[in-house]
Amino acid sequence: MLGAQVRALVADSWRRCADGGVDPESAAPLELVGDELDEYRQASPMAAVLPIVRELLVDDAHDNSFIVVISDGNGRVLWVEGDHRLRAGGEHVNLVEGANWREDLAGTNAAGTALLLDQPLQVAGAEHFKRKVQPWNCAAAPVHDPSTGLVLGTVDVTGAGPVALPNALTMVKAVVAAAEGELRLRQLIGAGRHAAGRLKMPPPIVPSARLEVLGTDAAVLHMPARTTRLSQRHGELLLLLAMHPEGLTAEQLSVRLHEHDVQSVTIRAEMSRLRRILGGAFLASRPYRILERLDTDIDDLRRALDRGAFTEALDLYAGPVLPRSESPTIIEAREEIRRHLRDTLLGHASPEVLLRYAEDSDGREDVEVWQACLDRLPADSPTYSRVRSQLHWLHRQLSIAT
Numbered sequence: 070m071l072g073a074q075v076r077a078l079v080a081d082s083w084r085r086c087a088d089g090g091v092d093p094e095s096a097a098p099l100e101l102v103g104d105e106l107d108e109y110r111q112a113s114p115m116a117a118v119l120p121i122v123r124e125l126l127v128d129d130a131h132d133n134s135f136i137v138v139i140s141d142g143n144g145r146v147l148w149v150e151g152d153h154r155l156r157a158g159g160e161h162v163n164l165v166e167g168a169n170w171r172e173d174l175a176g177t178n179a180a181g182t183a184l185l186l187d188q189p190l191q192v193a194g195a196e197h198f199k200r201k202v203q204p205w206n207c208a209a210a211p212v213h214d215p216s217t218g219l220v221l222g223t224v225d226v227t228g229a230g231p232v233a234l235p236n237a238l239t240m241v242k243a244v245v246a247a248a249e250g251e252l253r254l255r256q257l258i259g260a261g262r263h264a265a266g267r268l269k270m271p272p273p274i275v276p277s278a279r280l281e282v283l284g285t286d287a288a289v290l291h292m293p294a295r296t297t298r299l300s301q302r303h304g305e306l307l308l309l310l311a312m313h314p315e316g317l318t319a320e321q322l323s324v325r326l327h328e329h330d331v332q333s334v335t336i337r338a339e340m341s342r343l344r345r346i347l348g349g350a351f352l353a354s355r356p357y358r359i360l361e362r363l364d365t366d367i368d369d370l371r372r373a374l375d376r377g378a379f380t381e382a383l384d385l386y387a388g389p390v391l392p393r394s395e396s397p398t399i400i401e402a403r404e405e406i407r408r409h410l411r412d413t414l415l416g417h418a419s420p421e422v423l424l425r426y427a428e429d430s431d432g433r434e435d436v437e438v439w440q441a442c443l444d445r446l447p448a449d450s451p452t453y454s455r456v457r458s459q460l461h462w463l464h465r466q467l468s469i470a471t
Contacts, residue, residue: 075196076196077332077334078182078186078190078334079177079192079196081332081334081335081338082172082177082182082198083177083198085172085173085338086172086173086176086177086198089173091173091174091175091176091198091199092199093176093198093199093200094199094200094201095199096162096163096168096199096201097162097163097164097168097169097170097174097175097199098163098168098169098174098175099163099165099167099168099169100145100167100168100169101145101166101167102167106166106167109145109147110141110147110148110166113141113147113221113222114214114221114222114252115139115140115141115147115212115221115222116147117251117252117255118139118212118221118224118248118251118252119139119148121244121247121248121251122137122139122224122244122248123137123150125243125244125247126151126224126226126240126241126244127150127151134152134154134155134228134229135151135152135155135226135227135228135229135237136149136150136151136152136155136156136159136164136226136227136228137149137150137151137224137225137226138164138170138180138207138209138223138224138225138226138227139222139223139224139225140170140180140184140222140223140225141221141222142184142219142220142221142222143169143171144169144170144171144172144174144175144180144181144184145167145168145169146164146165146166146167146168146169146170146180147166147222148166149164149165149166152228155227155228159227161201162199162201162202162205164202164205164227171184171185172184172185173185175199175202176197176198176199176202177192177196177197177198177199178192178197178198178199178202178207179191179192179207179208179209179225179227180207180209180223180225182209183209183210183211183223183225184211184220184222184223184341185337185338185341186334186337186338186341187211187220187337187340187341187354187355188210188211188334188337189208189209189210189211189238189241189242189245190208190209190210190238191206191207191208191209191237191238192206192207192208193206194206205227205228206227206228206229207225207226207227207228208225208226208237208238208240208241209223209224209225209226209241210223210224210238210241210242210245211223211245212224212245212248212249212252213249213354213355214252215249215252215253215256216253216256217353217360218353218354218355218356218358219350219353219354220354221252224241224244224245224248225241226240226241278290278291278292278293278351278361278362278363278364279291279363279364279365279366280304280307280308280311280363280364280365280366281365281366282304282308282365282366282367282390282391283366283367283370283385283386283387283388283389283390283406284386284387284388284389284392285387285388285391285392286301286304286391286392286393286394287299287300287301287304288301288303288304288305288307288308288391290307290347292347292351297346297347299343299346301391301393301394302339303339303342303343303346304391304394305326305391305394305396305399306322306326306336306339306340306343307343307359308365308390308391308399308402309322309325309326309396309398309399310322310352310357310358310359311359311363311365312398312402313358314358314359315356315358316353316356316357316358317356317357317358318355318356318357319333319334319336319337319340319357320333320336321356322336322340322357323335323336325396325397325398326396326398327395327396327397340352340354340357366385366387367390367402367406369385370382370385370386370406370410371406371409373385374409374410374413377417379413379414379417379418379419379422380422382410382413382414383414383422383425383426383429386406386410388430389403389406389407390402390403390406391403407431410426410431411426411431411432411435411438414426414438415437415438415441419445420442420445420446420450423438423441423442423445424442424446424452424456426438427439427442427456427459434463434466436460436463436464436467439456439459439460439463440460442456443456443457443460
C-alpha cells in the first residue's frame, strides 16, 4: 500500500497499474532479441539521437554509476549503456534491450510513465509498482519529433541514490533538448536538400476523418481504414481538439473539460491512451492537436443550414451534442447548435420541415415553433387542425404551470 505522503503522480500510476491487472511480482516482458531487435532499432527514429545521448550521458555514466536507457514510442528498450555492473544487475529485472517497459506492462517506472504522460519525471525506490524494481531509482524524459510533436521515445538514467535527485532529471531534460535540437537540424538540412524536388510535387492528399457527436454519448470516429467508437471522455477530448485546430495544452483541455478542472496529469494519461487507439500519425502533442483533416457532423449540420438544405439538416441532427457531457465548452456548443437549428428553421423553413422539427424532442413543447407551423399552414391543410389542437394543449399546460 502507498502511504498518505505519496506523490499524486505515483498514486495515479499505481491505480492505473492495479486497475489494469499489472502483476507487481513479474518482470517486464522481453519482446525482441537478436536480428529482429537489430532491424527494429535500425529503423527507429531514436537511432538518430543515439550519438548525442552517448556523447552527453553515456561517457559520464561509466564514472557516475548509472545506466542510460533509450526506448521508443512503444516503450521498447532499444539501447542500454553505461556502468557494466548496473547493466548486469538490470538483467535480473529485464532492464535489457528488447524488453518493453511501458507502464501497463512494467508498472510505474520513469521511462514508461513519462511515455504515458508525455512529461519528464523521476521514480524513486518504493515508488516503483513492481517490487523487484524498487531498489532502483530512475529519471526519464520523452523525446519529440520537432515537426509534428509526436513522441518518438524516451531517454532514461537509472541507478542508485544520486539518480533520484532533482539534478538527474535536469540532466536528462537537457540531453533530450539537445537531442531534439539535433533532430530539428537534420530535418532542416534534409528539407534544404530536397526543396526543389518537393516544389515540383503535387501536395499530398490528406485522408479526411469524420467525428460523429450528435445524439450519442459514445462519439464515433470514421477514418479511411476503420471506424472507432470512443468512450465519452475520449469523444470529449477529440471534439475539443476539433473545435481548436491550433491545438490545446493539457492545462487548457482541463479547463474546458470540467468546470472544476481535471488534473493535467489525468489529461495527459487520457491523451496518451487516445493516441494509442488512433495512432501517432493522427494526434500530436505540445500542444495536443489533430494532424489530419477532421470534419464533424456538427460541421455538416452547419453547412446544410447555411445553404438552406433544411431536410438534410434535420436528418443530420440526431440529437444534442454528447448529451451526457458536463464539459462547459461542450455544453455551450450543444446549446449553440440547438439555437442555430431552431432559429434557422423558425425563420426560413417550409411548414412541412418546421412541423417535422416541432414533432421531435427539441420542438415538442416549443409554443413559438408550433405557432409558426400554424401560421404557415393553409387552413384547409389536413394537418392544420392537429397543429392547432397541439398549440391549444401547450397553452393550457402553460396556464396550469403558472
